[in-house]
Amino acid sequence: MTGRTKGHHMKAEELRLLRFLAHGGAERTPVDITSREVGEHLEVSQQAADRYLVQLSKQGLIARSLGARKQRLTLTPAGVEVLRKEFHAYRRVFEGPARLGFSGQVASGLGEGRYYLSQPGYIVQFQERLGYTPFPGTLNIRVDPKELLRIDGLRDWEGIRIDGFQASGRTFGGASCYGGRINGRPCHLIRPDRSHYQDVVELIASECLRESLGVHDGDTVSVEMEES
Amino acid sequence: MTGRTKGHHMKAEELRLLRFLAHGGAERTPVDITSREVGEHLEVSQQAADRYLVQLSKQGLIARSLGARKQRLTLTPAGVEVLRKEFHAYRRVFEGPARLGFSGQVASGLGEGRYYLSQPGYIVQFQERLGYTPFPGTLNIRVDPKELLRIDGLRDWEGIRIDGFQASGRTFGGASCYGGRINGRPCHLIRPDRSHYQDVVELIASECLRESLGVHDGDTVSVEMEES
DNA sequence: ATTACTAATCGCCGAGTAA
DNA sequence: TTTACTCGGCGATTAGTAA
Numbered sequence: 001m002t003g004r005t006k007g008h009h010m011k012a013e014e015l016r017l018l019r020f021l022a023h024g025g026a027e028r029t030p031v032d033i034t035s036r037e038v039g040e041h042l043e044v045s046q047q048a049a050d051r052y053l054v055q056l057s058k059q060g061l062i063a064r065s066l067g068a069r070k071q072r073l074t075l076t077p078a079g080v081e082v083l084r085k086e087f088h089a090y091r092r093v094f095e096g097p098a099r100l101g102f103s104g105q106v107a108s109g110l111g112e113g114r115y116y117l118s119q120p121g122y123i124v125q126f127q128e129r130l131g132y133t134p135f136p137g138t139l140n141i142r143v144d145p146k147e148l149l150r151i152d153g154l155r156d157w158e159g160i161r162i163d164g165f166q167a168s169g170r171t172f173g174g175a176s177c178y179g180g181r182i183n184g185r186p187c188h189l190i191r192p193d194r195s196h197y198q199d200v201v202e203l204i205a206s207e208c209l210r211e212s213l214g215v216h217d218g219d220t221v222s223v224e225m226e227e228s
Numbered sequence: 229m230t231g232r233t234k235g236h237h238m239k240a241e242e243l244r245l246l247r248f249l250a251h252g253g254a255e256r257t258p259v260d261i262t263s264r265e266v267g268e269h270l271e272v273s274q275q276a277a278d279r280y281l282v283q284l285s286k287q288g289l290i291a292r293s294l295g296a297r298k299q300r301l302t303l304t305p306a307g308v309e310v311l312r313k314e315f316h317a318y319r320r321v322f323e324g325p326a327r328l329g330f331s332g333q334v335a336s337g338l339g340e341g342r343y344y345l346s347q348p349g350y351i352v353q354f355q356e357r358l359g360y361t362p363f364p365g366t367l368n369i370r371v372d373p374k375e376l377l378r379i380d381g382l383r384d385w386e387g388i389r390i391d392g393f394q395a396s397g398r399t400f401g402g403a404s405c406y407g408g409r410i411n412g413r414p415c416h417l418i419r420p421d422r423s424h425y426q427d428v429v430e431l432i433a434s435e436c437l438r439e440s441l442g443v444h445d446g447d448t449v450s451v452e453m454e455e456s
Numbered sequence: 457a458t459t460a461c462t463a464a465t466c467g468c469c470g471a472g473t474a475a
Numbered sequence: 476t477t478t479a480c481t482c483g484g485c486g487a488t489t490a491g492t493a494a
Contacts, residue, residue: 009271011240023320046458047461047488048489050460051460051487084322089247090311090318091315239468262476272470279468279469295477297477299478
């Protein structure tokens, strides 16, 4: 369920194996196959194929149940997500940067945004990777639940990675940022790895968006995301 | 121009590099970049990045011209094809098998088909990989030149590989086969690596298609290709 | 049959450095 | 500055084989 947070990239064979399983329908229906057959398809030894299967399983990308005769493989949601991201990366190449527009109502958060955005561990990363230090506070937008699935397509975008860290004895989680505009003004949508909201998206910008846009709770705003 | 005939697969980093270059527009416009920058993006050393560039260049997937300051990189058509094939493989996963229909007129070939299809070097491969021994003769279909670009999309499909070989002192080239139906009857479209025709596609089947379909030169036939 | 461990080999990565 | 060579080290692969 949680995205591939770690930045260590997959090796080509593991990716091809994942794709092979998806091709065989392992997203929906378990696929019965031996490590030998996997090896034949990938043109590697049975031993290597088996290691790949073990690795993918460890990474939570496939689920294995070993029978005496064959093993039964299923892609996990995380495995599917890896493939969808790859797909999207290629689509980006051939079809240009994706766009995603939606609108929603300004909402009050729980004041967490301010707390998180004040953490130096985050600030240095924002400065480094977004090119600015965000105003300490997120603008929360409540969107129509029907739109959520579409907005969730952002998961496939490359995004700008903000890594989690430890500080003062607690853990701060990672997040991904996506560039866009709200009512024409540049901002980033920030999606924490472990999101707490369902129908709320959080935006950050260098200034206080509430002020610079002159909006209040309940006001409708329109957001235009564009992939870099 | 010639497709990646060799079956030795690319490593993940080379593929990512190729995609990175395409992302930077190297398909159309040369990209100026140093091996250090490439390494940073791929998160490998400058030396490794350089090796990848050399490899890709050797494989004819990119063109390099070294300046004193940066190198100028362009994707070759072969490089673009590699990426397009990857793209298509993922699309196949998420959007199901592609279909491609076209129609054309039965045409006479030069009798080469019979000669090639009689070569034992090909026959064993057909039997092994297509599951039948083709009737020794291709059915040639002349198609509307306007359709050619669309039909050329077949290049992205996975296809069934027939390898080239040497026999009696000469070289026989490789080809790719794609499954489909002509007027409802199963057949394979065969696309030699070095194609001699422009607006003609060649079909093979276990029986003589001319007979079993009861068609003659000039008759219009319709072909339905479906990806496996 | 399978999966998967061990041992030996292979090949790749990156540091140092030449050009 | 670049690109790109050599080489030591180590991770990955395969053959053999145990379970």
